[in-house]
Amino acid sequence: MRLLTVCLLLLGLAAxxxxxxxxxxxxxxxxxxxxxxxxxxxxxWSLTEQLLNLDVTPVGVADPEGYRHWVVRPALPEGVADLGLRQEPNLERIAELAPDAILISDDQRAFLEPLARIAPVLHFETFSADHDNLAASRETYQRLATLLDREGLAAERLAERDARLQELRERVRAHFDGDPPKVTVVRFLDEARLAVYGGNAMSTFALEALGLESGLPQPDSKWGFAMLTLRDLARLTEGVLLYIEPVPKGAEQFDKPLWKALPVVRAGNVEALPPTWSYGGVFSVVYFAEAITDALLRLDPQ
Structure with a gap:
């Protein structure tokens, strides 16, 4: 009996x-x-980006082709299920995937109850006029790392991110001999309107990380941009103008007299940025900073 008890104890310790x-x-x-x-x-899409930066491929995302067109980085692997539009997800298709967890942002809050009947739902409000979007995005990334048991990887990735931003800042400063120009980042919305990025925008956080100022500052807002017209850009009399690709159909302004008359255009201080998602996660700041740095290094430091 004593031998049996000892054996059971040993088995318990080994389990x-x-x-x-x-x-x-x-x-x-x-x-x-x-x-x-x-x-x-x-x-x-911002939560998709955050997952991929934890080396987690979601089984399904909303509008994967849109992600590949507008967000681009990090690359979304092939084979991820298409779950419909971000504003109108396909509930039946989601249920077929039998997920263990569903991640949503404010755009999907109206679907929280039906989604919760499929699987546990986590809602992250990354973008708000009431908080710092970058700080909220960083916190979301760390919470997802906790959920997925990848906190060590997240800490490494964030440290690499911060070091990369410092490296880019030094490159920009050296290129302009310590006196970089002001930089204004815009996105063409259509033929008549542009989003000019300002306070609380990921592109503005990238400018700040690089030690740069905007030439056309805009107040803080939920999404970090003000909607202006091409004519409004006439107020931009110094610095560099960077526009984010892709340019929507019908917004090709570059042969129009008004575009050519803009002071920043006449000065030759306009460059394109590759597709970079303006409303991404904590790592979108690095993607913006890399794109901005590459564009600025193409310019004559004068």
């Missing part, structure tokens, strides 16, 4: 301890998971 439940907070409260979710659905 692996049960994993502790994972607790993670979203914008609505606290959620508990018994294990890291393996099948994750993301209905927001």
């Amino acid at each position: 692996p301890a049960a994993a502790a439940p994972l607790t993670v907070e979203d914008s609505g409260g606290t959620h508990t998971f018994q294990a890291p979710p393996e099948r994750v659905v993301a209905l927001s």
Whole structure:
């Protein structure tokens, strides 16, 4: 009997301890998971970006082709299921995927209840006029890392991100001999209107990380931009103008007299930025900073 008891004790010591439940907070409260979710659905492009930067490929995302066209980085692997539009996700298709967790942003809040009948839903409010969007995005990334048991990887990636931004800042400063120009970042919306990025925009956080100022500052807002016209750009009398590709059909302004008459255009201080998502996660600041640096290094420092 004593031998049997000892054997049972030894077996108990050898057995692996049960994993502790994972607790993670979203914008609505606290959620508990018994294990890291393996099948994750993301209905927001910024959350898709955050997952990919944790080396997690979602089983399905909203509008994957739109992501590949507008967001681009990090690359979305082939084979990820198309779950419809971000503003109108396909609930039936999501249910067929049998996800362990569904990630949404404000655009999908109206679908929270039906989604919750499929799987646990985590809602992250990354963009708001009431907070710093970059700080909120960084916090979201860390919370997702907790959910997916990848906190060590997240810490490494964030450290690499911060070091990369410092490296780019030094390159820009050296190119302009310590006196860089002001930089204005815009996106053509259509033939008549542009988004001019200002306070709380990821592109503006990139400018700040590079030690740069905007030539056409805009107040803080939820999405970080003001809608202006091409004529408004006549107020831009110094610095560099950078526009984000792709340019929508019908917004090719570059042969128009008004465009050619702009002071910044006449000075030859206009460059294109490759497709970079203006409403991305914490790493979109690096993507913007890299694109801005490359564009500025193409200019004569004068």
